[in-house]
Amino acid sequence: MLGTELLETLLASYAECYDIQRDYPIQDAVYPAYAKFNVTSAKYVLMKKAELWRVNCFEHAFFSVVSSLQTEDLQKLRRQITEYMEPQLVRSGAKYPPPNHMYTFLTAIFISEGRVSPEVKKEAQRFRYFKNYLASIRGYSEARLLVFDLEAGEIFGNRAAKEMVKGYRKAGILKKEKNWNLGRNLK
Secondary structure (H helix, E strand, O other), X not given: OOHHHHHHHHHHHHOOOOEEEEEEEEOOEXXXXXXXXXXEEEEEOOOOOOEEEEEXXXXXXXXXXXXXXXXXXXXXXXXXXXXXXXXXXXXXXOOOOOOOEEEEEEEEEXXXXXXXXXXXXXXXXXXXXXXXXXXXXXXXXXXXXXXXXXXXXXXXXXXXXXXXXXXXXXXXXXXXXXXXXXXXXXX
C-alpha cells in the first residue's frame, strides 16, 4: 500500500465529522491534509438562556506522508506545535483559550512508507506536549502522535494517542491492506 492510498482512506473516514483542508501550510512545511473538529456541549434548565455549563472541545489533525520517519520530522513537529499550532489554533494569539474551552488535541499522523528505525520509534513513543491553562480552568491542549509504518505493517504512537492506536489496530487497517498489497506484488 502506498502512503497516499492510506492517506485517502484515512481522510475518507475523517470526512464525515471533520472539516478537511488539503495542502495546509505551517511555517516551512506543507501538510498534505489538515482536519479540524469541534463539538460544544451545554446543560441548561427550562430554556437555553438558563445555561448551567458549556464546554467546547477541539481537535486539529495534521497528516503527513514521509519516505521514512526521522528524528528531524519529530523535532520539526515539536517546533510547529510550540510556535504555531498551540498559540494560533488553540489560543488564537491570546494569552489563554476562550472561556468554556475544555481541551484541544493537536494530532499529528505520520504515514511512513519506509521502515521506522527503533530509535525513532522510541522517540515517537516518548513524544509529549501538554499545556494547561489557568490551572485547567480554561482547559488544556495535548499533542497526540500516530505513526503508520507501512513497511513493517505497524501502528504506534505516543501515550496520548493510545486509544487511537488501539482503534486502528482493532480495525486492522494495515493488516488487510498489507495482505492485499502482497498479493498485488506477486502478479
